[in-house]
Amino acid sequence: MKFRKTMALAFAALALSGPAATAGEAQLSGEVRIGELNSYSTLPSFTEPYRKGWSLAVEEINATGGVNGKKLTVISRDDGGKPAEALTVANELLSREKADMLVGAFFSNVGLALSDFAKQKKIVYLAAEPLTDAMVWSNGNPYTFRLRASNYMQARMLAEEAAKLPAKRWAVIAPNYEYGQSAVAVFKKLLSEKRPDIEWVAEQWPPQGKIDAGPVAQAIAAAKPDAILNVMFGPDLVKLVREGNARGLFRDRAVVSFLTGEPEYLDPLKDEAPVGWIVTGYPWYDIKTPEHAAFLKAYQARFNDYPRLGSIIGYSAMHAAAAMLRKAGSTDADKLIEAGRGLSLTTPFGPITFRPADHQSTMGAFVGVTGVRDGKGVMMNPAYRKGEDYLPSEAEAAKMRPAGN
Template sequence: MRRRGLLAGGAAAAAMLAAPGLPRAQGTAAQGTAGQGTAGQGGGQGSGGAPIRIGEINSYSSQPAFLQPYRNGWNMALDEVNAAGGIGGRRLETVFRDDNGKPEDAVRHVGELLNSEKVDLIAGGFLSNVGLAIADACAQAKRLYMAGEPLTDAMVWARGNRYTYRLRASTYMQAAMLVEEAAKLPAKRWAVVAPNFEYGQSAVRSFKELLGRARPDVQFVSEQFPALGRIDAGATVQALASANPEAIFNATFASDLTAFVRQGNIRGLFERRSVVSMLSGEPEYLDPLGDEAPEGWIVTGYPWADLNTARHVAFRDGYRRRFNDYPRLGSVVGYDLVGSIAAMLRRAASTDTEKMVDAASGLRFNAVFGDVEYRAIDHQSTMGAFVGKLALKSGKGVMVDWRYADGAKYLPPDEVVRQLRPQG
């Protein structure tokens, strides 16, 4: 692949923050308050009535690498909306809850937020199994859930419902992006490694299906599914090496990815083998590897330092001024999720659940990577992802030769979606 960035728009960088999806901030706004049981409020004053309350549930204690930047991005966007007058003069407020990475905790929080805190909608989610539990609970209560991160295909297809929308590109979409590159490799013998829960199983299922369709001559000679957060990296690497694959598809992330890469480097697993890896170019997972980051892997990720579109520069510069740090992909997800909620609320002109659900259907909004739509057919957004290769630069892993893959181009035809998704 040749490296190519997105074309910068002719608008000034500040135009992104002034667009309908995310109003431009005026002055300094207070950061949303973090913590269990605490309502986080953005800055700014509205004059149009009671605040609009969002119940936000996430795995803050179990997945901090992604979710602290996510919280930063969320609060930044919330304050911008409120500083610009809120939604029809009504301020946005957030009531945060930590699900500890447990579906049962998330379901309990859904009930508390809806019944005791009287929130107008539920948002958030990180782990796919937890996100599905939130989606099911909200569907039973007939209340809107705007999911940010849970990537499983089931979120919008097999277990999709009227009340659930999802922002990030799914496992199917990212697998399809990676398969475009994987199918070009000469490798015929493949192995896979992924965490043994909904996300990992969904990622492997999609990758195998799509690669098999593109390259009927490939075979999968080993599948390793270590427990999430408890990978025995030495044993996993040995098992993969024993199968002698020509290429590996990896879907591990966070501490599992770090352990897997280190053991793979020590034992020579990646020598003369191609690796295709989901999420590994995201800085929250790439940065901890330092100079141990593998070179040449084909990955999805986020080249934050080199993406110079007007929208992204405005976001990146604002984020760095506020937090004295660079954004991670979690920062973008948190920021865009609030932006999409604000755009939905403006379109609905109401906090009635059915009106909000209808307003989200087919909604287009101004996101960091470009305009995004929540598709009416399955409630999946068209947010894309970056595909590139890993390289070392100044002793640190970076993405090179990257391109932006528009999510709308990596979804199955409508007739297939109708077969995958139940009615409602």
Template structure:
């Protein structure tokens, strides 16, 4: 009997391993994996709240029964703000972790790298935050969709009031990479079309994260512009504002500034926050709609903190993917593409739709003025601009997007 049991022991291990393998397979089949790539270490001001927004959405989905009867798992990877690293970790997510869907990216050149990766590998990719127009136009492809309003959309939200300032001599300052270049080019084109006599008297293109604020401010002052268009954000914005305040650059001059009204970038300015800048942003403290109230309450309950714009983007990214999966009935790439073309859902900013013609969502943004109130910057006189109202028509998009992108 003893010898028999000894001989039988290996068989018991085989059975045990087989049962474990079956359990692992069953577990894997019960999970929908979302792979997310982003510059967490390089851009924490935006991406930490963004992560929290994603986690809130995943929690809500899983607590309500998951998707298609499966739980949702979010697998995040840092891209080190490097396109090569972004592609490498995306490949690992797809081949090793076997994620069902790919999303993320913050910096525009990283977003473009994953846009191309999605095309080459034929995987579904929802670009959550990168703003360059090329994501959905010049470099657009059938596998890539985008949530956040593009540089074109955000600039178009600001142009009517910038034109109404009736200023002829403009100077520009922007980070010298894809996003900044795209924003500057769009501003010049839209302003020139609306105000033919406009002059652009100076451009300061600064290294991302390494602005020499003193020399930039002095160069802008020497150009004697009537108004300034600013695209700097994060630590670069703080240095620019501080130096500009010290040297009186903003006195008597209008400033139009992308992103500056976002709490991520406005709050750190504290008592240096400027007055009267025309900005895009997120006045979370004054949005009174049912959908935003529900989001705000849930966010504050979970994190005991107020949301930033990144929080909204992260939350809406996961909820977009969830609605796409529900509509498709699975996570198959081709079915997800068809589901996202025309996909409609409710976001904290209200209803949005992913346009079939360019895969861009109609999420809009808030436009208003900055004001320093008791040593803290806030947005005042703000209004929500629906993204659909500042997007080109389907006919115009045909000229901007590769013909094969929708096939």
């Protein structure tokens, strides 16, 4: 407990603080209530570590005085992984539970629905995980901030590596919903700009969570691609890898894959994990920075388990929300928006800033290749790519947002 208090003080000191609220502004009184919602029943492999991450953050925040002396209370709900259900839950968090801001969501279509809800209700929403670029660009609004490295950022990191491959014929396997569509579109654009000589020869779009891996693998193999872009994750990824291995789909073919280096998705494959895929992910076992070492020690002491990427996102999201509230000195939405623009804090991945122009954080991602170590899938030769190096300029981003947003 003493270590967690020390660590929380360090994080709190690094968060920006602002002037006290004046008369007439919404004051922080009694407690600060955050409404948190995520797809706990739909994708527990990610969201349960995420819950542990934010729970640890809340313990640290409250152990060191809360938010400007007020206790931070989190009211958590399951959104069922469906936009309509998420909106019902969000409305309950706002009207019944009197939430001062919203945090969370996993799926991009759910995140977009919550972003629009936040705009309509004039409440700040910190999207922890949703990755679609629309979140902060084409559908961006003043009330929405996004923590995690976006599709564009991860696609640019992966395209940088993919362009070095000799492969000219590319195939795509991606879930047929907002996240998959967004990730594929931006990766294809970025890679084609770097390599005008490539061609896209096949695409398979199975429904999220319902892949029929045999026919998908067969269709991709029939196109005879030199390389495959994969965007499947979770149980769908496990099915695809196992079926692909059985059919030799990945033999002598390069594979570039979003998210596959995350332990949430590698661990279930054990020694069946693919070897040599270029991926984004979270190699918790090979990160030696002081920030991550402190987080890892606290997390393992609290849960007797190793962290997943979800743990990092949940932990960082709640610390970011607290830093925003602390800097604003108020729960008033306009004050929170002003506090969030340009907000800087330190995370287990190092320092990040929420850009004023598009409310996208500069949290980066690790890029490496998959392998098997001691009978378990791992991410090898990881390198951290800073988010700010893979984003368009703020001036360019501002032009992609709706007028006045």
